[in-house]
Amino acid sequence: MRLFIYVFAFLYSLSFSLIASESDITNPNQVLHSVSTTTFKRLNDEKSRLQSEPEYIKVIIKEELIPFFDYKYTAYSVVGPNLKNTTPEQREQFVDAFLAYLINAYGLILGKYDQQSLLILDINNFKGKKIVSIPVRMTDNNGQVTQLDFKLRNNSKTGEWKVFDVIAEGVSMLDTKKSELRPLIQKQGIDEVIKLLLEKNSEFVS
Known part of the structure; x- marks a missing residue:
């Protein structure tokens, strides 16, 4: 259930259009508000x-x-700290495998969308900050409310805000993936974890 909350939340937080205006991508509140209209439409x-x-x-x-x-x-x-022990090729391969896993996982869960609604609690103090957290409340058809916090990171060169984590009921998705994969990287090496991700990706193929 928690996996669904994480993925559903990310889908909301990431889903604003490529044609969004400059003000959309330089205002984290507008990024999240765009969420509620674009991808789900x-x-x-x-x-x-x-x-x-x-x-x-x-x-x-x-x-x-x-x-x-x-x-x-x-x-x-x-x-994490293991990054310094990797080559550029290994880093690229890990990012590609990790991204493919996310796309597959999102695709699997996206079919569960059932008109859930979000209430975005805008923040006003994001000017000059690199990372912000925006509270969101998700309500399902049974009236159950899930407390979420979206973490966005600002690119100092472009001014764009992008989502990199979501916290569902106090539990961080990013921290969860760190606890799952980082020990494996430390013990088995990044090449083995890349293989593991590729194997998991192949399981999504019908």
């Missing part, structure tokens, strides 16, 4: 195609979510 508009072509969900994820998810930063954070 596309899901509804292309529902018939998704039913006949389930793999098409990956296209939507790649086009609508990934460009605005700081997945490289997240992947590097998972590797």
